[in-house]
Amino acid sequence: MRELIIHNMPELPFAAAEALNQLRINLGFCGDQIRTIMMTSSVPNEGKSFLTIQLWRQMAQVGSSPVLLIDCDFRNSEMRRKYSIRSASGEKLMGAAHHLAGKANIQNVIYKTNIPNGYMIPVASTIANPTILLENPRFAQMVAYCAGQFGTVLIDTPPLCSVADGLNIARSCDGTVLVVRSGSTSRRLVQHSAQLLRRTETPLLGMVLNRADTGSRASAYYQRYYGSNDYGYGRSHSHNTSSNGGT
């Protein structure tokens, strides 16, 4: 199996790791039948990719079964650049789009990573119009294959209100999680996204209120000690995460 190295992924501060812990546990309560989980949000920049990769890492570190992250933000994925993700052998990466376009076997796009138990299907290079790939039956087959190989499959996606990709992807998943950026995304927009997801008939497992200013002593603690880390934790507002993941 090919291998990816994630070069730049600092550990999370305690309060953020703890909030993710709660999300992971709540998702676990949804039942063993929920293996493929789509992470989405209404608009850009709400923290979908951040939460997906952090949740993936925590699930891989804590759990006993392998966890797969599929990057399905084909149009605009930032993951490779942001986390300095590179192929261990130096060879050119292949992603889900290669498989969906019939250019690679599924086994050739699933990478082992330097996170033990953590596997990834990256976006090798962005594409302008992935709709045709997402509507191809190969997409559902790919997700079903991955569900058979991994304990949990997390899927990162583009925002729901920009393009229809998320709705196409949701149809092949067991459940969805809607990320909401605290103090930024309107209630109306969140209701609209929930309604869109409902139409896919894939259960909305829960919502994550991301970057909430909890004002707690714990968040004050990590702001003091992690005021300028790579995630851009600022002093003016805390970047915490709270969740009500669960049915």
Ligand SMILES: Nc1ncnc2c1ncn2[C@@H]1O[C@H](COP(=O)(O)OP(=O)(O)OP(=O)(O)O)[C@@H](O)[C@H]1O
């Ligand atoms: N809870 C958090 N704590 C700290 N930083 C965060 C948090 N959530 C998101 N960020 C940061 O905010 C920025 C935007 O987050 P991210 O890229 O995950 O958003 P997104 O919803 O995936 O956006 P897009 O729709 O463009 O893909 C990133 O730099 C990310 O690291």
Ligand SMILES: [Mg+2]
């Ligand atoms: Mg993203």
